[in-house]
Amino acid sequence: MTKPKVSPLSRRSFLRTGAVAGGAAAATTLAAPAVLAQSPIVVKMQTSWPASDIWMDMARQYTDRVEQMSGGRLKVDLLPAGAVVAAFQVMDAVNDGVLDAAHSVCAYWYGKNKAASLFGTGPVFGGNPTTMLSWFYQGGGRELYKELTQDMMGLNVVGLLGFPMPAQPFGWFTNPVSGADDIKGLKYRTVGLAADLMQSMGMSVAQLPGGEIVPAMERGVIDAFEFNNPSSDMRFGAQDVATNYYLGSYHQASEAFEFLFNRDFLEDLDDDLRAIMEYGVEAASTANTAFALDNYSSDLQKLKDGGVNVQQTPDSILAAQLDAWSVMIEQLETDPFIKKVLDSQRAWVERVTYYELLNAPDYRLAYNHFFPGVLPS
Numbered sequence: 001m002t003k004p005k006v007s008p009l010s011r012r013s014f015l016r017t018g019a020v021a022g023g024a025a026a027a028t029t030l031a032a033p034a035v036l037a038q039s040p041i042v043v044k045m046q047t048s049w050p051a052s053d054i055w056m057d058m059a060r061q062y063t064d065r066v067e068q069m070s071g072g073r074l075k076v077d078l079l080p081a082g083a084v085v086a087a088f089q090v091m092d093a094v095n096d097g098v099l100d101a102a103h104s105v106c107a108y109w110y111g112k113n114k115a116a117s118l119f120g121t122g123p124v125f126g127g128n129p130t131t132m133l134s135w136f137y138q139g140g141g142r143e144l145y146k147e148l149t150q151d152m153m154g155l156n157v158v159g160l161l162g163f164p165m166p167a168q169p170f171g172w173f174t175n176p177v178s179g180a181d182d183i184k185g186l187k188y189r190t191v192g193l194a195a196d197l198m199q200s201m202g203m204s205v206a207q208l209p210g211g212e213i214v215p216a217m218e219r220g221v222i223d224a225f226e227f228n229n230p231s232s233d234m235r236f237g238a239q240d241v242a243t244n245y246y247l248g249s250y251h252q253a254s255e256a257f258e259f260l261f262n263r264d265f266l267e268d269l270d271d272d273l274r275a276i277m278e279y280g281v282e283a284a285s286t287a288n289t290a291f292a293l294d295n296y297s298s299d300l301q302k303l304k305d306g307g308v309n310v311q312q313t314p315d316s317i318l319a320a321q322l323d324a325w326s327v328m329i330e331q332l333e334t335d336p337f338i339k340k341v342l343d344s345q346r347a348w349v350e351r352v353t354y355y356e357l358l359n360a361p362d363y364r365l366a367y368n369h370f371f372p373g374v375l376p377s
Contacts, residue, residue: 040075041273043265045101048087048108050211051080054231054295055257058163059103061291062259062284069276069283076101087209094260095155101277102260106159107192107252114193114332115148118341119161120255121192123325127349129164131356132254133285136161139348144341152337156263160278161256162285166296170249170313171226172233172242180320189213189225193328194251200324210236217241226252229292230300239308246313250321257288311376 045063049055056078063076081087090102091109107121119141120132127135135141142160149155171190177183184202195205206222214237216222224242226249227233238245259281266274304310333339368375 038073040070040073041269043074043076043100043277044079044084045076045103046079046081046084046090046093046099047102048081048090048104048209049232050236052235053080053210054229054235054292055103056080058257058284058288058291061287062103062162062280065283065287066276066280069280070273074273074276078103081209081211087211091155091157091260094157094262097156097262097264100262100265102258104258104260105191105255106161106258107194107255110192113148113153115335115338115341117192117194118338118345119145120258121194121252122254122345123193123329123342124250124253124322125346125349126353126357127254127345128353128356129166129254129256131349131352132345133161133164133256134352135345135348136256139352140344141341144344148337150263158261158263158266160259160261160281162259162281163257163288163292164285165255165257166229166292167248167253168228168251168255169226169230169233170246170251170317171224172238173224173244173246174242176244176309177246177317178314179316183224183317186224187222189216189222189227190251192252193332197251197321197324197328200328201320214238214241228252228255229296230303231292231295234299234303239303239306243307244309244311245303246311248318249313250318250325 043066045059047056047059049059059078063078066074066076084099085093087104088108088111090099090104091112093099094102105121106116106119110117110121119136132141136145145159145161149157149159171188173186175182180201183198186203187206188198188203189206189208190198191207195207199205203224206216208216208222210227210232213222213225213227217225218241225238227236227238230245233239233245261277266277269277300310329342333342364375
């Protein structure tokens with residue numbers, strides 16, 4: 001006799017339907033008021049960061065909030081880069097269901113489609129990181145991200161952005177740089193469209209995960225680099241391979257964390273648990289911002305006290321970056337979708353930043369008034 005065909009149950013389906021069935025069976029043997037605790041749904045989440053990076057602490061601020069808000073119904077298994085897949089491979093793993101979720105940045109998968117980099121590592125029209133994160137949630141960016149990932153690329157993912165990162169330093173150099181000519185020919189690490197930008201300015205660019213940067217410097221594979229912030233840089237030993245540190249750059253001035261979720265996993269969750277996973281991004285964004293400002297500033301002071309030459313990026317290099325962005329934008333906009341995204345960003349920045357700039361007092365003037373002589377001249 002032919003056995004009836006049985007549909008296989010996914011791990012998530014088992015966790016949901018199995019708990020219901022178990023509860024029903026228990027009800028036949030236990031008194032009516034008795035309630036059995038449901039086993040938590042385990043969320044396998046990997047980051048793109050080494051275990052020692054401060055961004056693992058910041059990812060944990062998200063997972064802690066999710067677990068607490070869910071009352072224990074969700075348990076997040078947070079893993080560092082390389083635990084399941086390499087740092088740059090988390091998009092593939094989430095799409096395939098190997099991971100339920102990931103904590104990364106959009107620029108790490110721009111090799112699949114350059115438009116990915118526009119959601120954090122794109123041209124700077126004058127908006128700050130908060131301006132651009134606001135564009136994602138209020139200016140149409142989230143819809144454009146969905147169009148790119150789900151409609152155009154057919155990826156089985158849902159992505160959200162969180163934590164408006166302070167503008168990234170131009171980076172670490174073995175010798176001082178004072179102008180655009182000084183960087184030509186240097187072998188430099190960055191990622192996303194910033195790699196194309198710096199390549200166009202005469203640098204030879206390598207795209208490497210954070211954990212590979214210092215070894216690459218030690219082997220001479222690169223001779224200058226940026227990663228993201230003073231805390232991450234100090235933790236992986238940037239100060240041991242270079243001593244000239246330039247803050248404030250237009251190459252990556254409005255990035256945010258990318259929270260990736262397997263679409264099937266997210267849609268299988270009860271509505272309240274899905275809301276916790278999604279709105280947890282906003283909660284962590286606030287926590288991340290406070291945590292970053294505290295740690296980044298204190299670690300920058302430690303770097304200065306340790307002999308690192310901390311300076312702002314020279315104006316001539318910033319001007320050269322803007323000129324390079326202008327040329328690159330013309331090339332990028334031959335792609336209709338990229339032009340669509342850039343048009344949306346420009347319209348948002350022109351309106352919103354007009355308000356922000358006119359409304360903002362000169363904070364540098366106030367700082368210099370109360371802390372004279374502290375800022376570099």
